[in-house]
Amino acid sequence: MNSDQGAAAGMLLSERIRLALADDITTGALAPGTQLDEQQLGDRFGASRTPVREALRQLAAEGLVEMRPRRGAVVAVLTTERVFEMFELSAEIEALCVRLAAWRMTPVERSALRRIHEESAYAVMRGDVDEYDRLNWRFHDAIYEGTHNAYIVEQAKALRERMAAFRRAQLRQGGRPERSRHEHGELVEAVMRGDGEQAAKLMRAHMFNASGALESFARLLPGAD
Amino acid sequence: MNSDQGAAAGMLLSERIRLALADDITTGALAPGTQLDEQQLGDRFGASRTPVREALRQLAAEGLVEMRPRRGAVVAVLTTERVFEMFELSAEIEALCVRLAAWRMTPVERSALRRIHEESAYAVMRGDVDEYDRLNWRFHDAIYEGTHNAYIVEQAKALRERMAAFRRAQLRQGGRPERSRHEHGELVEAVMRGDGEQAAKLMRAHMFNASGALESFARLLPGAD
DNA sequence: ATCGGCAATCGTGTATGCAAATCTTCCTTT
């Protein structure tokens, strides 16, 4: 379980704790349902309870931990149902973004999107999953930005962040990068044509296809409730 | 400027402060850009800085206040551009909800939606804007719930809450309730037919028509930037 | 007179202390 790796110096202590905890939760180092004792976390970070409390409040607002008044914080436990609900919204937001992007992207943005897609061909060929993962993120980022709506970009990124834990294993499963890239290709074409509705349809299908990892993840969750 | 009205007893102090501040901000009692001094707020609520800080952190996560490290918190100032961006997402989320609702609502839910719509006829006749406002909220709530996706319901309500300040004057402008109810009628029909795509189109138009108040609101905002 | 630098002041960030609420454990009672 890491303690403070990554950017640190000059940053607020509560902020460092927040980032470290967020990382531990999304990577799964802190399992859902884990009790988060303030004093104990303070010891771990060499801090008092005060910055820990602030970090926990922040994480609660992000939905990563759940706070019961006077009963402490626990790592948010997500029912399978809720994960699917989050995933559905995520897919719809992505579809919404690409629909707007197909209508609004500048020629420069469109060719930048195509360039990212072309670059990913090498990663797939070499079987470099990490590299494809990065390019995949950049691809979706480019689509967010293409909406020309900074608020939507923020919300889309925040939602994706919250889903990070579930997407992590996503591309690891057999044949995913190849298929993912093929779907990206179709998306690029629709965006190039400015066909927003078609792009949205393709994106929903793309997200749904990518949801395979969700089902395997679902098995890790408490079966009941 | 209210201090503590509403639910109070038994609730956490920081929670009470959070709710009171959120109310003051959305009603406009605390103008955008106002510096929020921790000590001063503590005095106002008869509390120390600690619960005030926790409330401010929470509000920052909701987007109602902005926190600059070591420089304190201010009521979030929204540029006209940002308000329009928020509004666009809001409209798209509403459209998304009604599209899903049209496909998924049970017969009971559909008739409940129609009943709310019929009830609103009286409010319009009597010119009771407050009552129509309430029914309008219930109408949109019913659509959210119709998605059968609790996460989407939460997010939609949270977004609407953030927009509350801008919608407040919305229905006050001439002829709005009549027109709004007419548009609701078309929406109900599309939902009844299960025509999600058409319902989504109508909802976008409905939200866009309702955006008139935004333009008048825009004049209240700092013109530059 | 204006600009740059320095110091005092103010406010936030963090630590610590105290009280109330919750949880635990052990004892009593049926």
Added chain:
DNA sequence: AAAGGAAGATTTGCATACACGATTGCCGAT
């Protein structure tokens, strides 16, 4: 032996105290 309850322990919520960074006002220099 099991259930209920009371006392102790633990933990959160809030208050107070301290330290550092930022802002502001003043003073001197140009």
